[in-house]
Amino acid sequence: MDEYKIVIKMFNNQKSKINDTIACLYISSKYHPPKNLIKHLGKKILNIKLLQIIQNTTPNFPMFTQAELTTYNGKNGNPAYIAINGVVYDVTNEATWAAATHFGLSAGKDLTNAFASCHAGQPILNKLKIVGKMADE
Amino acid sequence: MNKKTGNCPNFSMRQKTASVLVNKVIDKINKENLKKSNLIWLELTGCSGNIISLLDGADPNFKDLISQMVNFIYNNSLMAAEGEAAIRRLFSVADDDYILAVEGAVTTKDNGIYNIIGNWRGKPVTAYEAIKQLGEKASYVIAVGTCASDGGISAAKPNPAECVGIQSILNKKVIKLPGCPCNPDWFMGTLAYIMLCGEPELDDKARPLMFYSTLIHDICPRRPYFEKGIFASKLGEKTCMFKLGCRGPVTRVDCPITKWNHRVNWPIGDDSPCIGCAQFGFPDKMKPFISYNTTREESK
Numbered sequence: 381m382d383e384y385k386i387v388i389k390m391f392n393n394q395k396s397k398i399n400d401t402i403a404c405l406y407i408s409s410k411y412h413p414p415k416n417l418i419k420h421l422g423k424k425i426l427n428i429k430l431l432q433i434i435q436n437t438t439p440n441f442p443m444f445t446q447a448e449l450t451t452y453n454g455k456n457g458n459p460a461y462i463a464i465n466g467v468v469y470d471v472t473n474e475a476t477w478a479a480a481t482h483f484g485l486s487a488g489k490d491l492t493n494a495f496a497s498c499h500a501g502q503p504i505l506n507k508l509k510i511v512g513k514m515a516d517e
Numbered sequence: 518m519n520k521k522t523g524n525c526p527n528f529s530m531r532q533k534t535a536s537v538l539v540n541k542v543i544d545k546i547n548k549e550n551l552k553k554s555n556l557i558w559l560e561l562t563g564c565s566g567n568i569i570s571l572l573d574g575a576d577p578n579f580k581d582l583i584s585q586m587v588n589f590i591y592n593n594s595l596m597a598a599e600g601e602a603a604i605r606r607l608f609s610v611a612d613d614d615y616i617l618a619v620e621g622a623v624t625t626k627d628n629g630i631y632n633i634i635g636n637w638r639g640k641p642v643t644a645y646e647a648i649k650q651l652g653e654k655a656s657y658v659i660a661v662g663t664c665a666s667d668g669g670i671s672a673a674k675p676n677p678a679e680c681v682g683i684q685s686i687l688n689k690k691v692i693k694l695p696g697c698p699c700n701p702d703w704f705m706g707t708l709a710y711i712m713l714c715g716e717p718e719l720d721d722k723a724r725p726l727m728f729y730s731t732l733i734h735d736i737c738p739r740r741p742y743f744e745k746g747i748f749a750s751k752l753g754e755k756t757c758m759f760k761l762g763c764r765g766p767v768t769r770v771d772c773p774i775t776k777w778n779h780r781v782n783w784p785i786g787d788d789s790p791c792i793g794c795a796q797f798g799f800p801d802k803m804k805p806f807i808s809y810n811t812t813r814e815e816s817k
């Protein structure tokens with residue numbers, strides 16, 4: 381519910397970058413069918429083209445199982461991914477994650493709890509690239 | 518100072534921060550009746566690295582500090598007195614005004630019995646008792662180095678003596694100067710500022726903003742390599758050490774500017790990644806210090 385408001389606010393503020401929108405929409409869609417959200421937004425947005433981009437891009441995120449995620453540990457030339465609240469982020473080139481490690485944490489894992497312990501309420505995830513979603517196992 | 522940064526006011530002015538403040542204090546002492554402060558330097562559970570580092574200070578240097586700025590009451594490594602005579606001197610100012618600098622963490626296990634710093638009236642004095650007693654009465658407490666600030670190496674896993682940073686056992690604000698060791702500029706600049714104006718502006722972790730406000734990564738001379746994705750694959754290469762595990766992007770302090778040993782060099786300038794020695798959580802949270810097997814594509 382609140383996610384709707386956030387997305388709408390982003391549009392109203394004219395700050396929305398396509399990436400942010402997709403990210404936001406994507407996170408929301410964990411709880412709401414994306415179609416409803418898009419319908420809701422449709423009233424607010426004149427830019428139909430943007431809407432199409434969102435519609436076309438959303439379903440393309442791959443799903444990861446826990447086991448698959450472990451291979452993206454930043455070792456042996458693999459990229460470094462981490463999962464937070466069901467969304468998979470790429471930290472391969474994130475400066476604070478040098479050598480795929482950050483304050484004793486390493487990539488290739490679900491770090492939802494660790495993230496909440498130090499960064500709760502900080503808007504830093506939107507600077508990371510989203511690469512997928514965790515599959516319900 | 519290297520050629521590239523020679524004209525940058527951010528660099529040239531910040532290199533002088535500590536010496537400007539120290540000279541101002543000395544000037545005021547000579548001309549305006551500013552009183553020399555009593556300084557006690559207590560070493561708890563550490564390696565004496567911070568006092569050794571302080572001796573290496575240049576512009577401002579240690580000689581200016583002890584001869585013109587403070588009455589240096591006590592330091593176990595440097596003072597002439599020893600045994601009970603030294604401890605007597607330590608407690609001699611307990612009723613006066615004094616600034617307390619502390620290096621090393623506090624061992625708390627079994628009432629601090631694992632670090633005895635001397636004998637007083639025939640009884641052993643633990644580091645724990647000393648910091649409790651002298652810390653609460655001091656006009657300012659400065660934690661010098663990472664162990665005093667946050668436990669540091671002394672509190673690294675498995676931490677058998679249950680070491681903690683001094684803030685954990687004191688009921689008053691501790692100004693923190695993390696770094697392994699603390700740079701002489703950070704200590705002398707902070708002390709001089711206190712003598713001139715009182716408490717300096719601090720961040721949310723009680724570090725003086727004048728030295729600890731900028732990420733190393735944001736003032737690192739190798740930053741252009743980072744932006745272009747040109748990364749070192751082994752020690753000794755002159756490019757960005759991000760893939761080797763550089764902690765410059767999470768470490769806030771101005772060591773690319775102040776540098777070390779008479780401003781000769783600093784870790785990244787000598788092709789070694791930053792290991793985050795001035796970041797809270799060092800060393801455990803900054804590990805691994807070096808990684809070779811990372812996201813880099815294998816060379817063919």
Ligand code: HEM
Nearest residue numbers: 474476482483485491492494495497498499504767768769
């Ligand atoms: C679990 C997933 C985590 C992610 C994805 C993450 C991500 C990040 C990012 C992107 C930044 C840079 C922030 C910025 O640009 O402003 C950052 C900084 C930081 N992180 Fe994390 N983090 C995580 C966990 C943690 C944990 C568990 C801790 C605490 C132990 C921590 C402590 C810090 C600190 C202290 C900084 C700031 C350093 C500074 O600028 O002074 N992080 N993190």
Ligand code: SF4
Nearest residue numbers: 737740757758763765
């Ligand atoms: S060497 Fe370290 S501090 Fe310097 S640019 Fe690279 S990652 Fe940042």
